[in-house]
Structures are given as structure tokens and as C-alpha cells.
Amino acid sequence: MTEQAFLSHTNSETLYGKPGLDLLVVETRLCKAVVALQGAQVLEFQARDRAPLLWVSPLATMEPGVAVRGGVPLCLPWFGEHADPTKPKHGLVRNQLWQLQESRQDDASGEVALQLQFEHPGDDLFPTPFICTLRVTLGESLGFELALENRGDQPAAFSWALHSYFAVDDVSTVKVGGLDGIEYLDKTLDFARHRLSGEQTFSGEVDRVFESAPGSQVIDTEQPIRTRSDNCHTVITWNPGAELASTINDIGEHYRNFVCVEHGNAFANHWQLAAGESAKAALKLSR
Numbered sequence: 001m002t003e004q005a006f007l008s009h010t011n012s013e014t015l016y017g018k019p020g021l022d023l024l025v026v027e028t029r030l031c032k033a034v035v036a037l038q039g040a041q042v043l044e045f046q047a048r049d050r051a052p053l054l055w056v057s058p059l060a061t062m063e064p065g066v067a068v069r070g071g072v073p074l075c076l077p078w079f080g081e082h083a084d085p086t087k088p089k090h091g092l093v094r095n096q097l098w099q100l101q102e103s104r105q106d107d108a109s110g111e112v113a114l115q116l117q118f119e120h121p122g123d124d125l126f127p128t129p130f131i132c133t134l135r136v137t138l139g140e141s142l143g144f145e146l147a148l149e150n151r152g153d154q155p156a157a158f159s160w161a162l163h164s165y166f167a168v169d170d171v172s173t174v175k176v177g178g179l180d181g182i183e184y185l186d187k188t189l190d191f192a193r194h195r196l197s198g199e200q201t202f203s204g205e206v207d208r209v210f211e212s213a214p215g216s217q218v219i220d221t222e223q224p225i226r227t228r229s230d231n232c233h234t235v236i237t238w239n240p241g242a243e244l245a246s247t248i249n250d251i252g253e254h255y256r257n258f259v260c261v262e263h264g265n266a267f268a269n270h271w272q273l274a275a276g277e278s279a280k281a282a283l284k285l286s287r
């Protein structure tokens with residue numbers, strides 16, 4: 001591979017003292033970012049002169065085949081619990097190694113684009129073969145363009161989300177705007193349907209799926225975070241709160257320092273793709 005000044009190849013032992021994962025580091029005049037080849041998972045992003053956008057748990061494991069707690073994992077081809085309880089939560093691509101297909105920097109803007117791809121052959125976990133491409137753009141903001149193709153000879157249902165963990169000082173003071181008046185399924189109340197009035201706050205465990213949500217949210221915290229999506233109709237808001245976090249090995253007392261506002265197409269908004277059919281979506285995050 002030819003050397004590129006904006007990109008270096010490293011690993012999780014060098015960066016975090018935890019051996020196991022191959023990592024890419026992008027450093028330009030606009031931003032600094034760390035991306036794991038496992039899951040095409042952006043772990044860190046910081047625009048120049050701005051606060052870090054993302055949270056990675058200090059307790060995160062960095063082992064092949066195990067989901068890393070933090071950054072922006074991609075949950076796909078199913079979001080959340082599978083109807084078959086023997087199958088893992090949040091699909092399979094976040095635990096798999098992706099291929100870096102292309103890395104380039106735009107001369108004029110300085111923005112870097114990394115294109116990563118994962119090809120699923122079809123197996124017991126998910127019988128339909130598919131190809132998933134994630135283009136990650138790293139500039140003043142962090143961008144994702146997802147393309148998913150059903151490579152099987154039968155129609156199949158796909159649900160997914162970019163599961164962003166945003167860094168905040170204290171989740172109990174965070175307000176998420178842009179969901180006022182939207183119906184949600186409350187996972188803490190057996191998926192009961194409610195409608196949010198005003199802003200989403202986090203005084204304890206919050207686990208909500210907003211279907212047919214607007215394309216933009218603002219996370220009101222120190223240096224507000226803005227999200228803008230295209231063809232992502234589901235927004236999930238999640239923080240486990242103190243009690244549940246104490247039972248999650250890689251979160252514990254650190255639950256205060258993140259809020260998840262996830263974007264994708266799940267539940268009523270899932271994608272039904274015919275044999276050979278593709279679909280696309282995009283998300284831009286900035287602080």
C-alpha cells in the first residue's frame with residue numbers, strides 16, 4: 001500500500017494499550033479521526049478547535065469478533081434483538097472485518113474519504129447474501145454514506161442503524177431537540193407507543209425508537225452536536241442510566257459521559273429489498 005500523508009495504519013495496542021484490532025488514523029488540517037477496520041467503526045472524531053464528537057468507553061474491549069463500546073458501530077442487517085433469541089443483538093457487521101477499498105483526500109477542501117466494504121456470503125445467521133459499502137468522510141464534520149445491496153435471489157428485510165455514542169460531560173443535563181411530537185416505542189415499557197412532547201432528556205434509563213422521525217436533531221450540550229440525515233427514518237435514543245449501566249461490564253460508572261442518538265431504518269422503517277435491489281442513506285454529524 002502506498003503511503004498517504006493523511007492516513008496511517010496502526011492498532012489498538014499502540015493507541016489504547018489493548019491488543020486486538022487494526023486501526024486507521026486520519027490526521028489533516030481539518031480533523032483527527034480513528035477508524036477500526038472491524039465493523040468500519042469510527043471510534044474517534046475531532047474537528048479542529050472543537051471538542052471530541054464521540055465517546056469510547058475507557059472499559060471498551062478491543063478484541064476481534066467483539067463489539068467495541070463507543071464511536072459509531074453500524075448495526076446491520078438487523079437492529080436490536082432478533083426474533084430468534086439465539087442470534088446476537090444488532091446484527092453481524094459490527095463484529096466483522098471490513099476491507100478498505102479506497103482512501104483519498106480532496107485537494108481543495110482537505111476532506112478525506114475512506115470507502116470500506118463488507119461482503120456477507122449468506123449463512124445460518126443471515127441467509128441472504130449482501131454487500132454493504134460505507135463511505136466515511138472526515139472534514140469539518142463526520143459523514144457516512146451507506147449503500148446496501150441484496151445479493152440473494154429472494155427478497156429480504158434489512159434493518160440497521162449507525163449507533164452513534166456522543167461524548168457529553170453529564171448525560172443528565174443533555175436535551176435532544178428535533179423529536180418533538182414524534183411517536184416512539186418505549187423499549188423500557190415493553191415497546192409501548194407514546195408521543196414525545198418537547199425535548200428528549202435523560203434522567204434515568206432511556207431506550208426509545210422514534211419511527212418516521214425528522215432528518216435533523218440537535219443535542220444540546222457543551223458545544224451542541226448537530227445531526228442531519230438523508231433517508232434515515234428511524235432515530236433511537238439510548239442511555240442505560242446508573243442502575244442498568246452498573247450491570248454492563250464495559251460501561252459501569254461511565255454512563256454519564258455519553259448519549260446515543262442513532263440513525264437508520266428499523267422497525268416500521270426497515271428496508272425490504274428485492275433480489276438484486278440496492279438502497280442508500282447518509283448521515284452527517286458535527287459539533
Ligand SMILES: O=P(O)(O)OC[C@H]1O[C@@H](O)[C@H](O)[C@@H](O)[C@@H]1O
Nearest residue numbers: 067089090163187207236238262
Ligand atoms: O449492548 P449493545 O448490544 O451494543 O446494545 C446497546 C443498546 O443499543 C440500543 O440501540 C438499544 O436500543 C438498546 O436496547 C441496547 O441496549
